[in-house]
Amino acid sequence: MSLLRVEGLGKSFGGLRALRDVDVEIPEKEFFGIIGPNGAGKTTLFSVLAGQIRPTAGKVTFNGVDITGWSANRIASRGLVRTFQLMRPFESMTVLENVAVASHNKYRSVGKARRHAAAVIERVGLERYMTSMSGTLPTAGLKRLELARALALEPQLILLDEVLAGLVPTERAPIIELLRDIHREGVTVMFVEHIMAAVMTLSERLLVMHEGQQLALGLPEDVIQDPRVIDAYLGEDYS
Template identity: 50%
Template sequence: MILRLTDVSKAFGGLRALDGVTFEVEPRTVHAVIGPNGAGKTTLFSVISGEQRPDSGRIEFDGQDVTARPTHLRARAGLVRTFQLTRPFAALSVLDNVAVAAGAHLRTRKEAVAAATEAIERVGLGAYLERPAGELPAAARKQLELARALALRPKVLLLDEVLAGLTASEREPLVTLLADLRAEGMTLVLVEHVMPAVMRLADRVLVLERGSVLAEGEPAAIARDPRVIAAYLGENSDDALA
């Protein structure tokens, strides 16, 4: 077990964004989190990464209780997230955007630049190293966000809708990269609406509905689960099986 949530709850006023969520992630696996809008997926990522503190419950990462640990220390230990809306420093180069992220965790600028360059090449942005991030098209910004996370050399990478807004041909290399990262030993947790990619990548799928776990299991079983079809997959469930 590399990540475990036990009975995690988080409310905003009277709204229970997370309501007693328990689940476990095995190392070297891909765990997808799906569910309708407002189900609590983003909040789940925020409490795992430490941007928000749960009201109750416990979060363990790599054998340690990190429930009260600040975000930067979780990231330094290898628990890293990406954001759905990417906000790069527009005037800085692609390299500097990633090096700034890496630099918070590495001792020297030289190490940060090396880690950043490696991550940028890995995501396929090598040709844009010196270009201002503000000039990147939307698809490349997604790659930049992924590079910022990879430069931290995560053990567990939390990916927030990294495929959203991309065309099928733009998705393809990213899906391949994620599969490669898993094969190399990284653990991935992804919030994703793109069901064919979820079905292809995920070892396990967690389904959230109104802050609670509706179902958890292997992708094929989840895609057949009548409760999941009713709550989320609906008419697209045939596509999901593809």
């Protein structure tokens, strides 16, 4: 049984059809990549899956349960969690406090939540910033904090929205290795990314979206040779 099954998923905003007839199945422990031009519907797909917005058509099944239209909190409590490209931590709170807020969803005891948060912060390599105000973190630190807040919910499936965006190559490499470690530990990963070197390195399968629809789906090495993908997104220089 697939961990996640998306069937005929659609989302319209007035006359704009942001998603149309999206069908995909994700087995447990897959590292699944999503690419496509800006406005292709990638982030909208994540927002529907994670419960931030309700679909106007289709069905989402997670772990055999129909979660279509569920709230974000309810979906997260089932083990499907997302990160955001635009990081918005509580800037007036420390890194530990930020992650502890997420930990409270799993651990009602303040002490247990803080201990769990501290362990997750160490897991993502932010222990030196434990007591720093989150608003003082550099971009790479904010990316790790966003990951920590998601991991504090102990996800079975994590949706990563451009986790490498805004980072220089020397900052990307350790984040990529961290993502590999998270995946090795049994977390299923879906990620939206524009940095093709990372996409090709990490993805086991690759979905290409264009104008709210699936353009191609398959092994990365096959997908990037698809003339439609080259025309719509990669450009001839990539072929």
